[in-house]
Amino acid sequence: MQLEFKKVYPVFSWSWDIPGDDDADREIGDEDLCGICRVSYNGTCPGCKYPGDNCPLVIGECNHNFHVHCIQQWLATPTAKGLCPMCRQQFSLKRGVAINEGQVEKLANLLLQPRPAALAADDQDMMMDQEFAVR
Amino acid sequence: MLKLRQLQKQKQEQARQNGTIPAPGNAPVSACQLRLRKDLASLDIPPCVSIDVSECESNSRLYINITPDEGYYKCGHFKFCATFKDTYPIEPPKVTLLSKIFHPNIDLQGNVCLNILREDWSPVLDVQSILIGLLMLFLEPNATDPLNKVAADVLAANPHQFRRDVATSLRGGQVNGQWYDRVI
Numbered sequence: 001m002q003l004e005f006k007k008v009y010p011v012f013s014w015s016w017d018i019p020g021d022d023d024a025d026r027e028i029g030d031e032d033l034c035g036i037c038r039v040s041y042n043g044t045c046p047g048c049k050y051p052g053d054n055c056p057l058v059i060g061e062c063n064h065n066f067h068v069h070c071i072q073q074w075l076a077t078p079t080a081k082g083l084c085p086m087c088r089q090q091f092s093l094k095r096g097v098a099i100n101e102g103q104v105e106k107l108a109n110l111l112l113q114p115r116p117a118a119l120a121a122d123d124q125d126m127m128m129d130q131e132f133a134v135r
Numbered sequence: 136m137l138k139l140r141q142l143q144k145q146k147q148e149q150a151r152q153n154g155t156i157p158a159p160g161n162a163p164v165s166a167c168q169l170r171l172r173k174d175l176a177s178l179d180i181p182p183c184v185s186i187d188v189s190e191c192e193s194n195s196r197l198y199i200n201i202t203p204d205e206g207y208y209k210c211g212h213f214k215f216c217a218t219f220k221d222t223y224p225i226e227p228p229k230v231t232l233l234s235k236i237f238h239p240n241i242d243l244q245g246n247v248c249l250n251i252l253r254e255d256w257s258p259v260l261d262v263q264s265i266l267i268g269l270l271m272l273f274l275e276p277n278a279t280d281p282l283n284k285v286a287a288d289v290l291a292a293n294p295h296q297f298r299r300d301v302a303t304s305l306r307g308g309q310v311n312g313q314w315y316d317r318v319i
Contacts (some may be wrong), residue, residue, distance in 0.1 A: 035259035036224060037166065038173045046166030073225050074258050085257040 015042045016057045016099055018065065035086055036070035045069040058103050059094045062087050068103050075107065167195055167223040174262040184266055195219040199230075199266065203273040207301045208238075211318040215247075215269060217262075227256040230265065234316035237304035239276050239287035243313070247272070248282040285311050 018041070031040045034057075039045065041057050045067040048055035058068045064086040066074075074080050075091065084091040093100045093107060180186065187198040199215040213236070219228040230252055232245035240248040249268045251260055281287030290297040300310045307317025 038170060038261075046169050070258070077225060079226075079254065079256055083257075085259040088257070 014052070018057075018059065018099075019097060020063070032065070034067045034070055035064070036066055036074060039067070041065060041067075056099065056103055058100055058107070059097050060084055061092045061094050062089050063094070064091075068106060072106065165221055167219055167221045170224050171195065171219055171262070177261075178263055178266075180266070181270065184270070186262075195221075195223070197228075197262070199269065201269060201273065203270070206274040207276065207298055208273045208305065211305045213273075213318060217265065224258040224261070227252045227260075228265070230269070234318055235314075236318075237283070237286050237301055237310050237313075237315055238272070239278050239281040239283055239290050240272055242282040246282060248280065285313075 031042065033040055034045070037045050042051055044051045044055040047069055048067075056068045057065055058071060059065050060071075062084050064084050066085075071085075071091065074085055075082060082090055093104055175186075175188065178186070183202050183204045185200045187200065195218065197217045197219070199217060201213045201215070203209050203211065203213075214233045215230055216233055217228045217230045220226060230247050230249070232241050232247060234245070235243055236245075242248075247269070249272060251257075251264060251268050276286075276290060278287040278291040286297070286300075289300055304310050304315035305317070305319045307315060309315070
């Protein structure tokens, strides 16, 4: 019997490389969700259209993972106090993990911001500074 | 292929004119609404709670009915309104009780003092966590950090008196010169 290939349709699949994540889990379709937006790690946050590099995932030192856009929004609020929404430990990016690279800068500003509690006394000064900056 | 698409488009256009399907893009679904839908889909509602989605004036308002089956407030009917702003789940929803209650952690205007709705909010919490939180308020009213100081003082000083006062208030009676809504 002779076979003749007329067409080939290559199909690819991808997923974030999360250290410690079981391949078996992934195969039975047991996908993990971002705790903030409840969309799969491999999907996008609600503000994005395309998954992947446009809407990356970050891994916390505490091993809790979020879409970078989701955790960014949270850390920017005063109620966050820089804490992980899951375990309420200080949120920082896990070192030495490939998918965190390139996201460090995005979060660095938020994580280094002085906590609002310390700012309370200077609130008025800050507002004046801002006004000044606008002019 | 191209023709097929054109045909499809024409058909959709016709259907839209007939009003059978809404035009896409008219009502973009916000992140808040997407998350809220997921919350509602995964709800596991205890028997003493019901949620009115039909009564919603907008997609981001829920009415939560609670009838505690034990504790000081047993058999009272309590209706809460939860308003979800576009910032949900980064910010918590605003939850108010629609009737007047004698409760240390709920003031006479219906404002609710619950840690997870305020300083302990976290975006991984959802409608289910809020339900549990509200139920807890009825089962374990908390005399420390009160919104209704009078009720908190009674609870701390004399739980038996508190039980009687709550029973009076649930029947629409008067406690400390204040009339309460009948919810039983």
